[in-house]
Amino acid sequence: MAVGGRSATPEVIWARPERAGRGPRPAYSRADIAAAAVRIADADGLDAVSMRRVAAEIGCGTMSLYNYVPRKEDLYELMVDEVGGEYEFPEHPSGDWRADMLALAHQTRALMHRHPWLPGLMSPVYGFGPHVLRYLEYCLTCLDGLDAAQGTKLELVATVNGMVTTYVGNELATAERARSMPWSPEQENAARAAYLGREIATGKYPRVAQAFAQDSGPVDMDAVFDRMLGRVLDSFT
Amino acid sequence: MAVGGRSATPEVIWARPERAGRGPRPAYSRADIAAAAVRIADADGLDAVSMRRVAAEIGCGTMSLYNYVPRKEDLYELMVDEVGGEYEFPEHPSGDWRADMLALAHQTRALMHRHPWLPGLMSPVYGFGPHVLRYLEYCLTCLDGLDAAQGTKLELVATVNGMVTTYVGNELATAERARSMPWSPEQENAARAAYLGREIATGKYPRVAQAFAQDSGPVDMDAVFDRMLGRVLDSFT
DNA sequence: GCGCACTACGTACGCTGTACGTAACTAGGA
DNA sequence: TCCTAGTTACGTACAGCGTACGTAGTGCGC
Numbered sequence: 159m160a161v162g163g164r165s166a167t168p169e170v171i172w173a174r175p176e177r178a179g180r181g182p183r184p185a186y187s188r189a190d191i192a193a194a195a196v197r198i199a200d201a202d203g204l205d206a207v208s209m210r211r212v213a214a215e216i217g218c219g220t221m222s223l224y225n226y227v228p229r230k231e232d233l234y235e236l237m238v239d240e241v242g243g244e245y246e247f248p249e250h251p252s253g254d255w256r257a258d259m260l261a262l263a264h265q266t267r268a269l270m271h272r273h274p275w276l277p278g279l280m281s282p283v284y285g286f287g288p289h290v291l292r293y294l295e296y297c298l299t300c301l302d303g304l305d306a307a308q309g310t311k312l313e314l315v316a317t318v319n320g321m322v323t324t325y326v327g328n329e330l331a332t333a334e335r336a337r338s339m340p341w342s343p344e345q346e347n348a349a350r351a352a353y354l355g356r357e358i359a360t361g362k363y364p365r366v367a368q369a370f371a372q373d374s375g376p377v378d379m380d381a382v383f384d385r386m387l388g389r390v391l392d393s394f395t
Numbered sequence: 396m397a398v399g400g401r402s403a404t405p406e407v408i409w410a411r412p413e414r415a416g417r418g419p420r421p422a423y424s425r426a427d428i429a430a431a432a433v434r435i436a437d438a439d440g441l442d443a444v445s446m447r448r449v450a451a452e453i454g455c456g457t458m459s460l461y462n463y464v465p466r467k468e469d470l471y472e473l474m475v476d477e478v479g480g481e482y483e484f485p486e487h488p489s490g491d492w493r494a495d496m497l498a499l500a501h502q503t504r505a506l507m508h509r510h511p512w513l514p515g516l517m518s519p520v521y522g523f524g525p526h527v528l529r530y531l532e533y534c535l536t537c538l539d540g541l542d543a544a545q546g547t548k549l550e551l552v553a554t555v556n557g558m559v560t561t562y563v564g565n566e567l568a569t570a571e572r573a574r575s576m577p578w579s580p581e582q583e584n585a586a587r588a589a590y591l592g593r594e595i596a597t598g599k600y601p602r603v604a605q606a607f608a609q610d611s612g613p614v615d616m617d618a619v620f621d622r623m624l625g626r627v628l629d630s631f632t
Numbered sequence: 633g634c635g636c637a638c639t640a641c642g643t644a645c646g647c648t649g650t651a652c653g654t655a656a657c658t659a660g661g662a
Numbered sequence: 663t664c665c666t667a668g669t670t671a672c673g674t675a676c677a678g679c680g681t682a683c684g685t686a687g688t689g690c691g692c
Contacts (some may be wrong), residue, residue, distance in 0.1 A: 168578045173593070182688045208679065219641040230680065231572075242666080278518065280570070281564050286591055291600050298602035301473040308606040316565075317558070317623060324557035327518050333658025335468075335519070341405045349405040354523055356410070363528050365535035369545040386554060389630035418669025419657045445648065456672040458650080467649065 172239075172287050186216050187362035191226055195233055196273065203337045204275035207233070234279050238289030241273050247292075247354070251300040256391050258300035261312070262385055264321050270326040274334050275356040277327035280319075306394070314394050321390055324382060399400050408469040409524050421463070424501075428463055429477035432470055433510065440574045441512035444470070471516050476524030478510050484529075488537040493628050496535035496551070500559050500624050507563040509569050514564035543631070551631050558627055561618060 176188055192264065194215040199207050210228060213223040227233045245265055270276045284322050286294075301311045336343040358367040413425055431452040450460040464470045468598060482502055488495050498629050507513045523531075538548045542598065573580040595604040 168576070168583045170586055170590040171440040173586075173590040178638060178690095180636070180688095180690050182640080182690095184639070187408075209600070209681080210679080221642075221683095222640050224681075225639060281515065281518065281561070282568070284565070284568055285592070286587075291594065291603060295603050296599045298606060302602075308609045311605055313619070313623060315627075316561075320558060320561035321554070324518070324553075324561060328553075331519070331521060339405070346405045349407055349410075353407040357523070357528060363532045365539075366528060366532050369535060369549055372545045380548070386550060389554075390627065393626035393630040415669060417667070419671080421670070446649080446650080458652095458673075459671045462670055487642095533657075564635050 169228060169284070171227070171235055172285065176320060181300055186218065186226065188226065188236060189240070190216055191223070191233070192236040195237050197241050199237065199275045200273060203334065205338065207237075207275075209233070227354055231282070231308060234283050235285035238283050239285065239289045240274070240281050241269060241276060242289035244269055244272075244288070244289065245293055245296075247296045251296075251302070253303055255300050255303045256395075259297070259318060259391060260384075260387060262297065262300070263318055266319065266322045267326050267383065268325075270330070274330045277323050277330065278334070280323045280327075304394070310394070317390055318387070321387065325386065406465065407522070408464070408472055409522065422455065423463065425463065425473060426477070427453055428460070428470070429473040429489045429559055432474050433477050436474065436512045440571065441515055442575065444474075446470070468519070471520050472522035472524060475513070475516050475520050476522065476526045478513060479504060479524065479526035481506055481509075482526070482533075483528055484533045488533075488539070492537050492540045493632075496534070496555060496628060497621075497624060499534065499537070499603060500555055502572055503556065504563050504620065507559075507567070511567045514560050514567065515565075515571070517560045542630070547631070551628075553625070554627055554631075556625065562623065566616060 177184060191212065195207050195212050198211055198215060209223055209227075210220045212233065213220045216223075223278075227236065243335060243385075288373065296317045298311060301314065306314075317318070332343045336346050339346070354370065358370060361367075414421060428449065430447050431446050435448055435452060446464075449459045449470065450457045452462075464473065482499075510600055532551045538551065541548065541551075544553075567581055569580045573583050578581070591607065594600070595607060598604075601627060
């Protein structure tokens with residue numbers, strides 16, 4: 159009858175027991191595998207995370223990995239949850255939910271700067287691993303002080319996380335994009351700016367021209383981040 | 396020496412002339428190629444969009460496509476801009492920027508429902524093709540009535556688009572995810588809900604439990620969309 | 633202690649993006 | 663007008679991917 163119990167019904171990886179009843183003791187833990195994948199992605203980008211490469215990193219045959227991770231997508235879920243373990247929560251929320259959520263968003267941004275592939279996995283993956291659940295529980299604890307329906311609180315968390323993901327994703331896009339390209343992010347940006355300048359000079363887009371003309375000088379990304387986030391949070395007050 | 400002028404310096408696809416001075420007249424237009432890729436993605440998902448498949452769709456050899464599209468990523472830029480041409484702008488903005496931006500967001504959402512792969516391309520692609528520039532120009536025209544700095548207007552557009560992308564991306568995630576899976580989105584959702592229920596029952600996440608318990612009954616996605624969007628827009632008033 | 637579910641892993645298939653070489657073609661400069 | 667350089671077209675080939683499948687070997691539950 160062949161192979162292990164790879165089911166044809168949808169499975170959530172977190173629902174699988176790490177250790178099955180029968181058979182030899184698994185040689186690696188889920189955390190080992192996740193950590194290996196994260197290490198590879200941090201070092202060489204998300205594209206470098208292949209089943210073969212991860213298997214080699216933890217030191218087993220390629221197909222053995224499928225005993226732990228039935229599909230590649232599940233590996234992504236493991237990775238997201240793994241770095242979710244890097245959040246540091248204070249013993250108790252401060253009581254000021256706005257400040258607490260802002261601090262959490264700063265942690266998220268820092269996390270994404272440490273793991274630049276993370277924004278790219280936030281959309282396709284929407285798993286609820288243990289770390290993610292822990293994070294969500296803490297968020298809701300912070301929001302105990304907010305007088306709103308449960309649904310609204312979830313909306314708040316989702317909105318803030320969406321905004322942070324989008325923002326940091328854009329922040330990192332050029333750099334991540336250029337990772338496997340033969341040119342630097344600066345060259346890339348220069349080429350795009352040159353094209354945009356030429357296009358704007360045609361006069362077909364006067365307002366775009368005006369908007370980008372005024373936009374000279376370096377932007378303080380931290381300030382912009384706080385301002386946008388502040389607006390979003392205020393909208394829930 | 397060989398091959399055509401594939402440069403090692405970064406190039407923006409839009410900066411390439413469709414017709415080069417020398418050589419035979421190109422057999423296909425950029426729009427032909429973009430339309431073919433969009434057709435494939437609509438029919439069989441984004442993963443089905445391969446250089447081979449697109450080439451076959453327009454009826455040329457695989458490698459001929461590289462004369463038009465130097466990298467696969469550029470194909471994605473073409474696709475995004477192509478569907479950007481589906482926006483329908485009124486002759487003049489109404490004068491109520493809030494209403495206009497809301498209407499635009501509704502168009503974006505409809506666009507993404509028509510082309511479910513679009514949210515997945517919004518983060519990696521940040522090109523400024525002709526249709527996108529046209530869209531941006533119209534956005535800024537709507538915001539003529541808003542008393543704010545140019546930078547703030549760009550922030551508004553970016554924030555709204557980010558929110559819409561995130562929201563619709565989540566809306567479509569399950570369906571798109573299940574496209575190449577052997578089970579239905581309903582089965583997938585059921586499996587995830589079952590796992591989540593089991594996890595919540597452990598009592599380790601009381602607030603998550605409470606939030607999801609209260610969340611019974613079907614959600615009106617349109618209403619949630621409008622409410623979240625309204626909040627974001629209000630935050631710029 | 634038997635049997636079966638599990639782990640481990642090699643091989644193989646069909647697919648991907650794309651480097652490169654070659655042949656046909658055409659517009660610009662002489 | 664002809665020449666030639668740059669372009670289009672396209673087949674071949676390579677390295678890599680996810681993963682189906684078959685085959686051993688291992689150790690828990692009955």
